Amino acid sequence: MRAVSRRRVEPALESSADPIVMARGVRKSFDRAEVLHGIDFTVRSGEVSCIIGASGSGKSTFLRCINGLERIDGGELVVAGSHVGYTLREGRLHEWNPREMARFRQRIGMVFQQFNLFGHMTAAENVSCAAVKVRRMSKAAAAARTAKLLDEVGLSSHAGKYPHQLSGGQQQRVAIARALAMDPELLLFDEPTSALDPELVDEVLSVMKSLAATGMTMVVVTHEIGFAREVADTVVYLDDGLVVEWGPPQQLITNPTHARTQAFLSKVL
Ligand code: ADP
Ligand code: MG
Secondary structure, eight states: OOOOOOOOOOHHHHTTSOEEEEEEEEEEEETTEEEEEEEEEEEETTOEEEEEOOTTSSHHHHHHHHTTSSOOSEEEEEETTEETTEEEETTEEEEOOHHHHHHHHTTEEEEOTTOOOOTTSOHHHHHHHHHHHTSOOOHHHHHHHHHHHHHHTTOGGGTTOOGGGSOHHHHHHHHHHHHHHTOOSEEEEESTTTTSOGGGHHHHHHHHHHHHHTTOOEEEEOSOHHHHHHHOSEEEEEETTEEEEEEOHHHHTTSOOSHHHHHHHHHHO
């Protein structure tokens, strides 16, 4: 793994840097039942934002909106310079066609709770297939990049193994390497350690920490409050489809001001 010191954005520059994710009043309904009631959320380049909140509060739905897997019903959502799902042309909003959506998604990496590796491919094939198919890299270039990525997640010696031959923690590290193979501008994590046996959680969190240290922009839905405290620039507490409280971890985790944040933290800490 690389040991690179964290590239932190100076506060003075921070306010002028373009956000990678900018959500204003984002609303989302399923069958007329609104589950996101107007989310405001910002992540700037190089920042790590952790989203915490009870089950059913809308965390996964919001992540899925960020990478275009769900379409928002109201508000504004700008990700990596694009209004997700739309292009403004000649003063009118045009909905993306599937190709435009696919191109957008290639720029956003996502890591899921259940790893979602291809079971019939080795670790190396899982990592390289996106680079070969989507980035149109030569096989040799993809192989070199795959070797480097597997080394970064500490799995060089497991390149030829299939998912069923790997532990959950190793599978999740392959999934992270696969997401990185696309050179994403933003990495989304949806409870990446929730499906793991407790003794395997740290190896995944430590890979995520080194990734944060390289300056990768990350949005992490997690119940790992220790990770949020240590790594996040901003922590967001989501409750019933609304951001109740946000701030640096020293404030939100150590000193939450809202009764609902306090009640949630007292349950998970
Ligand atoms: P979290 O990730 O915080 O546990 P979710 O975003 O998964 O919460 O879910 C928020 C709410 O939206 C829940 O009430 C859930 O049942 C509902 N929901 C999520 N996805 C769908 C869907 N595809 N269709 C209908 N309801 C959904
Ligand atoms: Mg979820």
